[in-house]
Amino acid sequence: MDNELLAETAAATTDKKCAQPVYRALYDGQCEICQACVSWLKTLDREHKTICLPISEAALSACDSRLRMDDCLRQLHVVAPEGEIYAGWDAVTCLARLFPLTRLIGVMGEWFPFRQLGRICYGFVAANRYSLSKCRGGTCRVAKPETVRRQAKLSAFWSCYLLGFFIRLPLVLWSGLSGAAQRVSIFFRAYHRRLDLLDGKLTIFFLNGVLPNTVPLLFGELFTAVVYDGVAVDPGSPKMRRSLTAHLQRAKPRIAKVVATHAHEEHVGNLNWLSERTGAPVWVSAMTAEFLTPFKKLPWVRAVIIGQPPNLKPPYHILGETVDTASGYLQVLATPGHCDDHIVLYDPKEKLLLAGDAFMGSYFATPNPDVDSLKWLASLERLMELDIEILVEGHGHIHTLRADIPNFPGVVIRQDPKVAISQKLEYLRWLREQIEAGFQERLPVRVIEASCFPWGRRTSWESCATDECIRLLSLGHFSRTELVRSFVRTGTELLPTVYEVRISGRDELRP
Ligand SMILES: [Zn+2]
Numbered sequence: 001m002d003n004e005l006l007a008e009t010a011a012a013t014t015d016k017k018c019a020q021p022v023y024r025a026l027y028d029g030q031c032e033i034c035q036a037c038v039s040w041l042k043t044l045d046r047e048h049k050t051i052c053l054p055i056s057e058a059a060l061s062a063c064d065s066r067l068r069m070d071d072c073l074r075q076l077h078v079v080a081p082e083g084e085i086y087a088g089w090d091a092v093t094c095l096a097r098l099f100p101l102t103r104l105i106g107v108m109g110e111w112f113p114f115r116q117l118g119r120i121c122y123g124f125v126a127a128n129r130y131s132l133s134k135c136r137g138g139t140c141r142v143a144k145p146e147t148v149r150r151q152a153k154l155s156a157f158w159s160c161y162l163l164g165f166f167i168r169l170p171l172v173l174w175s176g177l178s179g180a181a182q183r184v185s186i187f188f189r190a191y192h193r194r195l196d197l198l199d200g201k202l203t204i205f206f207l208n209g210v211l212p213n214t215v216p217l218l219f220g221e222l223f224t225a226v227v228y229d230g231v232a233v234d235p236g237s238p239k240m241r242r243s244l245t246a247h248l249q250r251a252k253p254r255i256a257k258v259v260a261t262h263a264h265e266e267h268v269g270n271l272n273w274l275s276e277r278t279g280a281p282v283w284v285s286a287m288t289a290e291f292l293t294p295f296k297k298l299p300w301v302r303a304v305i306i307g308q309p310p311n312l313k314p315p316y317h318i319l320g321e322t323v324d325t326a327s328g329y330l331q332v333l334a335t336p337g338h339c340d341d342h343i344v345l346y347d348p349k350e351k352l353l354l355a356g357d358a359f360m361g362s363y364f365a366t367p368n369p370d371v372d373s374l375k376w377l378a379s380l381e382r383l384m385e386l387d388i389e390i391l392v393e394g395h396g397h398i399h400t401l402r403a404d405i406p407n408f409p410g411v412v413i414r415q416d417p418k419v420a421i422s423q424k425l426e427y428l429r430w431l432r433e434q435i436e437a438g439f440q441e442r443l444p445v446r447v448i449e450a451s452c453f454p455w456g457r458r459t460s461w462e463s464c465a466t467d468e469c470i471r472l473l474s475l476g477h478f479s480r481t482e483l484v485r486s487f488v489r490t491g492t493e494l495l496p497t498v499y500e501v502r503i504s505g506r507d508e509l510r511p
Contacts, residue, residue, distance in 0.1 A: 021081040022051050024063050025095065026072050029054025032160050033129045034076070035456045036167035042458065043171055044099040075126050089115070089122040157447060164455035176465025183220045186410030187213070190222055190396065192243060194251055197398075197405055198350070201327075203227045205247040206396065207240035211305045212266070219470055222396030222411075223266055226354060230256040230326035232280065233345065233354055234394055237269030239307035244270060248277070255280045259323065261356030261394060262342040263291035264368075265298055269309035271316075282316040283323060285334070287341035289316065301475055319343065330354070335383065337376025339368075344383070351389040353417065358383070359393055362423035363459045366470045366478040373428055373486040380425050384418065391417035435487045449484050 025041065027034040038052045053059045060067045064079050071077065071087065078091040086094040089109070096106030109118050165172070195204040207223040216222045225235040225244055232255045236244055255278045260268045268288070275282045284292065292312035297303075322329045323345065330345040335358040345354040358379060367373070391399040398405065399417045406412070413420075431452055438448030453460040471479035 022049060023081065023095065023098065024079040025050055025052045025091070026055050026059065026063065026067065026077045026079075027052060028073055029456075031129050032164045032455070033125065033167065036164050037076075039168050039171055039455065039458065039461060041095065043174075044101060049098050050095065075122070088126065089118040092122065093118070157450075161450050161455075165461075168455055168461045172461050172464045175462045176469075179220075179463070179466050182410070183217060186220070186222070187216045189408075189410060190216075192246070194247060195408060195411070196251075198352075201229050201350075202352070202392070203251065203253055204392070204396070204398075205244065205251070207236045207247075208243045209237075209239040212237065212239050212307075214305060215266075218473060219466070224394065224396045225270075226392060226394075227253045227255060228325065228330070228345070228347075228352075228354060228392075229328065230254050231323065231330065231345075232258045232274060232278075234259075234261055234267035234356060235270040235274045237266045237307040237309060238273075239269075240266075241270060241273065244274070254326065256326065257281060257283055257323065259283045259319070259345070260288055261344065261354070261358075262339050263288045263295070264339065264357065265295075265302060265306045265309050267356070267394065268292060268295075268312075269307055272310065272313050282312070283319050284312070284316060285319050285332070285341055285343050288343075289318060291341055299475070299477060301473075301477070333382065335379035337372055337379045339370045340372070340375075342379075346386055346388075348387070351387050353383070353386065353388045353391050355383075355391055356394040359391060359421065359424065360395070361393075361397070362420050363427060363463070364424075365453070365459075365463060365480050365483055366467050366474075367482050367486050368478055369482055369485075371482065371486040372489045373431070373483070374489070376486075377425065377428050377432065380421055380428070383421055384425065388417040388421075391420065431483070432487055435484055439488065445481070445484060449481055452484060453480060 025038075027038055029035065041050060041052060053063065055069065055072045057069065060069060060072065064083070064085065066085060067077060067079075075088040076091045078086045078094050080086065080094065093106045093109035093115075096102040096109065098106070108114050190206040192208055193206045195206075197203070203226070205225045205227070207225055209223075212223055223236055223240055225247070226233040232253075235258060255274070258271055258275050258278070258280050259282075260271055262268075268284075271282045271284070271292075274280070289312060292309070294311040295309050298306075298308050319332045322331055325347075328347065328349055330347050333344050333346060335342045335344045338357040338360065342356060342358055344356055344358050346352070347354075358376075389400060389402055390405065393399075396411055397413055398408075398411060399413045399415050399420045401414060401416055407414075434452050435448055438451055443451075453464075455461055467480055471481075476482075
């Protein structure tokens with residue numbers, strides 16, 4: 001069973017009283033139409049008035065002893081807080097009355113002739129839902145891939161997947177739009193801003209630039225330079241130099257070292273430049289130095305938007321196990337995964353982790369072509385051994401529960417960093433399982449990709465519009481397909497992107 005479903009079932013079954021003021025909706029977790037309706041319900045239900053439970057013997061007996069498995073499988077059942085049971089169309093109107101957007105439907109659905117009409121329509125869909133969603137549970141799990149493949153060349157799988165998609169299409173578009181509005185609001189709040197934290201020990205400079213600004217607006221990744229206790233980390237790309245200059249003139253931070261976490265263009269474009277400006281030497285890992293001399297030619301989209309970084313010029317120093325700061329030291333930990341040369345910096349005294357791009361949110365579905373998710377998993381497992389109270393990401397987010405870090409909506413996320421990392425670990429492990437099973441069953445990559453984004457998982461449709469925009473705008477360099485490929489990397493050689501494969505006519509994703 002899906003983790004989200006498991007958690008919900010557990011929450012419901014452990015709560016033996018079943019008497020809190022919530023409506024319990026029992027739905028068929030194997031039916032694509034039922035699952036899609038649950039997505040709608042969860043979106044409408046902002047105040048958590050309902051709990052959706054996939055039907056199981058345990059869920060039914062924990063919820064109400066009057067519920068019968070056969071009845072529940074035939075139509076939707078809702079148990080009201082007062083104990084009343086509604087079924088079929090009456091359950092639909094009961095739920096509809098709970099939310100302002102659908103209240104009118106709920107009230108009118110009780111009246112003649114709408115009630116009678118509603119019951120007929122509901123009965124028709126309920127009786128025929130399996131012929132509409134052809135493979136039971138297919139989109140959530142390819143339970144019997146051999147059968148599915150033999151029967152209809154996966155057409156049952158795709159018709160089920162598309163049905164789930166089209167029922168949720170308004171939700172997909174709405175999430176895409178509200179996500180975009182949120183990104184715009186965070187972008188303007190952080191525009192040319194500076195955050196001074198921990199009595200000035202930690203400063204975050206938000207970097208802007210005409211073309212680089214498209215990235216936070218479209219994808220939500222803010223650009224930053226971090227100065228921690230005299231160490232400048234990842235000072236941006238050449239196209240963000242004006243913004244960085246303005247910050248340096250205003251804040252006049254003390255900088256004794258310039259460090260890069262990894263050789264991606266938005267992190268390493270100003271290493272020598274900042275070093276010359278401040279007299280602070282550059283420190284990078286041996287592998288990052290190798291990647292920067294010379295820096296590979298970027299794909300044109302990234303070169304135009306972020307800027308091609310110059311090659312790293314000597315003199316520079318190679319990072320050891322620690323790097324001294326003004327008042328202490330930072331541990332340097334290799335964390336390959338996001339890319340092979342990635343390192344993070346950890347202050348054990350402050351319990352602070354400068355994570356660079358080694359975290360990037362618990363749910364991140366459009367990786368770059370040099371991500372190796374298996375290595376990333378191992379790196380995150382190592383980070384779980386650290387005691388972390390403040391996690392500073394390379395793209396502006398700070399995860400912490402500490403009260404001495406003030407609120408900054410969209411940037412400071414009130415979440416225990418270890419919980420955030422463990423959620424990401426759990427997600428990556430689940431993906432690994434899906435992908436390994438898919439390849440073992442010799443399913444086409446497109447099907448494996450779809451099975452990694454089942455519509456039953458909220459993140460799949462919520463980020464669908466954004467993920468597909470990213471795929472389109474980056475010409476396939478950052479995409480959900482890359483996520484699948486990132487689990488089957490062999491060796492250090494980069495795989496071609498899907499677009500390159502199409503153009504050159506090679507029809508394989510595995511070397
Ligand atoms: Zn990166």
